[in-house]
Amino acid sequence: MELLQQCIQEKGKVIDGHILKVDRFLNHQVDPMIMKAVGEAFADEFKDKGITKIVTIESSGIAPAVMTGLILNVPVIFARKKQSLTLQDDLLTAEVYSYTKKEANHIYLSGAFLSDKDRVLIIDDFLAKGEAALGLIRLVEQSQADVAGIGIVIEKSFQEGREKLNKLGYHICSLARIASLHENRIEFVNEDKG
Ligand code: G4P
Ligand code: NA
Ligand code: NA
Numbered sequence: 001m002e003l004l005q006q007c008i009q010e011k012g013k014v015i016d017g018h019i020l021k022v023d024r025f026l027n028h029q030v031d032p033m034i035m036k037a038v039g040e041a042f043a044d045e046f047k048d049k050g051i052t053k054i055v056t057i058e059s060s061g062i063a064p065a066v067m068t069g070l071i072l073n074v075p076v077i078f079a080r081k082k083q084s085l086t087l088q089d090d091l092l093t094a095e096v097y098s099y100t101k102k103e104a105n106h107i108y109l110s111g112a113f114l115s116d117k118d119r120v121l122i123i124d125d126f127l128a129k130g131e132a133a134l135g136l137i138r139l140v141e142q143s144q145a146d147v148a149g150i151g152i153v154i155e156k157s158f159q160e161g162r163e164k165l166n167k168l169g170y171h172i173c174s175l176a177r178i179a180s181l182h183e184n185r186i187e188f189v190n191e192d193k194g
Contacts, residue, residue: 001041001175005188007034008154008176014184018156026125026153030063038175039067042123042151045173046072049148051121053077053114055140057107057132060125064153068123077114079107079139092142096135107135114143127152127174130161137170154178157189 013021025031042064051072056065057079069076080087083106090111095104114120120140124132133150140147147170155162155174158181165172177189 001037003037004034004041004153004176007031008178009186012186014181014186017181017184020154020156020178020181020186022154026063027060035063035067038064038153039069039071041175042068042121042173043071046121046149046151046171049121049171050119051148052118053145054121054123055079055109055114055136056123057081057136061123064125064151065123068121068151072121074121075113077109079109079136081105081107083108092139094135094138094142096131098131099129107132107139109139109143111143114140114145116144118143118145119148120145121149121151122147123151123153125153127155127161127165128159130159130164133161133165137168149173151175156181 007025011024015021025034051074053074054065054069054076056062062078065076087108087110092109092111093106096107097104122136137147149171152174155177157177157179179189180187
């Protein structure tokens with residue numbers, strides 16, 4: 001997605017050759033125009049998949065997920081990282097391992113919003129090692145709903161998440177694919193060369 005790549009190139013900052021800071025439009029300050037274009041791109045990719053619900057995780061997945069839900073005209077459910085007082089009925093939970101923090105955390109979703117009739121599009125801001133996406137897949141599958149696709153705003157293609165999800169056979173759409181952040185330069189995957 002050309003607009004997103006330009007935005008990442010102009011506004012992104014590389015930290016330590018492997019972290020991409022995008023808090024000017026995605027992770028802290030949110031640019032609604034960019035998020036609208038992101039939503040349109042996901043909606044276009046998945047429009048014929050019979051999507052009935054979108055599932056994401058707080059906090060940075062919510063903006064792109066809501067924009068996509070607006071266009072596909074389906075509800076958006078965000079998994080929580082803490083079990084809130086009001087989240088008690090039909091509680092679904094999955095463990096997500098964090099490599100940065102070296103600890104396993106739980107994520108939570110109310111099963112009340114998903115059923116075996118749902119076809120779910122999972123959306124997240126980043127795909128790195130794939131642990132968050134795998135956790136979301138496990139939550140959705142506990143509810144007997146189908147995972148019909150996975151939409152990622154920024155994929156770090158040099159980490160193993162994409163390959164893990166590919167092996168499981170999911171339809172994945174990453175709007176920007178980062179080949180390398182070496183020497184603090186942002187290089188995208190050249191789609192022509194595969
Ligand atoms: P890990 O895969 O490296 O172990 O990371 P961890 O699960 O601890 O996730 C840490 C957060 O960092 C996640 O967001 C994840 O999406 C994000 N992340 C991974 N790589 C990058 C990157 O290069 N740049 C940015 N900006 N984020 C990255 P989160 O903690 O769930 O945050 P949020 O959704 O509340 O913003
Ligand atoms: Na994040
Ligand atoms: Na995230």
